[in-house]
Amino acid sequence: MKATEVPEIAGAYLFEPTPYADERGFFSRTFDVDVVRSVGLDPYAFVQDSLSRSVRGVLRGLHLRSGEGEAKLVRCSYGRIFDVVVDLRPDSPTYRNVATFHLSDETQTTLYIPAGCAHGFQALTETADTSYRIDRPHDPTEDVTIVFDDPELAIPWPLPVTSMSQRDREAPSLAEVLKHQEK
Template sequence: MNIVSTKIPDVLIMEPKLFGDERGFFYESFNQQQFDAAVGRRVEFVQDNHSRSAQGVLRGLHYQVHQPQGKLVRVVVGKVFDVAVDIRKNSPSFGQWVGAELSAENKRQLWVPEGFAHGFVVLSECAEFLYKTTDYYAPQNERCIAWDDPDLAINWKIDFAPQMSAKDRFGVRLIDAECL
C-alpha cells in the first residue's frame, strides 16, 4: 500500500497495490497491520456502511459529538470528490480542509480521523461509497457544517447547485458549530 500525505498530517490517502491482467484485478482493500502502521496507532473499526448516490448529490459535512467517528472511505462504483475538515479546536489545522478524488478507477481510500467533519459530492452518473467507522452511528450526536461555509471556502470541483437532504441544506457555519 502506498501512503500519500496531505496538507493535514492526520488525513491520509491510501493507494492499494493492484494486481491485474486480462481477466480482471485483485487488491487488498484493508490490512489491519498496514493501516495501523500508516496512521501510527491501533484503530478499531466497528461498523461498515455502504451508500449509493446519484450525480450531483452532496452529503455532508457530517460529524458526531460525544462519539466522534474516524472513517476509512472509498468508492467502488463511480467517482466522488471527498472532503475532510479539521474541527478539533486545539489543532494547528483547525478549520482547514483536504479534498481528494476517489473513484472505482483509482481505488484510493481516504483516512478521515476522529475530529473531522466529512462530506462528498458525486461527480459521476452515480457512486457507491463504502466506509468503515471507529464508532457507531449515533443520530443524537450527529451534527452538520454548511458545505458552502465561506470561511472554509471549499472548492468542491462543481459548477452546479448540488442536491442534498434538508439536514445538509441547514448545516451551520464552522464558527457556530459544536466542535471537538
C-alpha cells in the same frame, strides 16, 4: 499497499493499493491490517461498515460527530467522488484546514479521516458508491452538520448540487457550530 500522510490534515492518511490487472479486470486489496498498523492506527478499532449510493451532483455533508468524534476510512468503490475533509480539532496543528481529494473506483484509494474532522463529498459520476469503515457505532444524537457552502471554508465543489438531504440543506454555518461546541 502504501500509506501516505495528508499534509493538510494532521493524522489523515491515504491508503493506496497496488491492483493486479490482467485481461479479466483487476484484483485489489482495499484493507491491510499491517499497513494500517504501520501508521499507528488500530485496525481492529473499526466496528461498522456502511455504503452510500449517490447520483451525479448529489452532495453529502459536511458531517461530523460530537463527543468523542468518529474516525473513518472512506473509499469510492464505484464511480468517482470529490471528497472534502475539514479539521475541526482545536488542538490540531492543522485546525480549520480543508483538504480535497478525488476518490474513484479506478484507484480504490482509501482516505483515513481522524475523529474531530468534518467530512463531505459530491458524486461526480452517474452512480457513485462510497464505502465507510467507522470506529464507533452510529448515534444520531451526536450528528453535527455544517453548511456545504460556508464562505469561510470556500470549498470548490466541482458541480452544481442536484440533490442533498434536508438536514444538509438547513445546516448551520461553521461559526455557529464552533460557537455551540465551545459551550
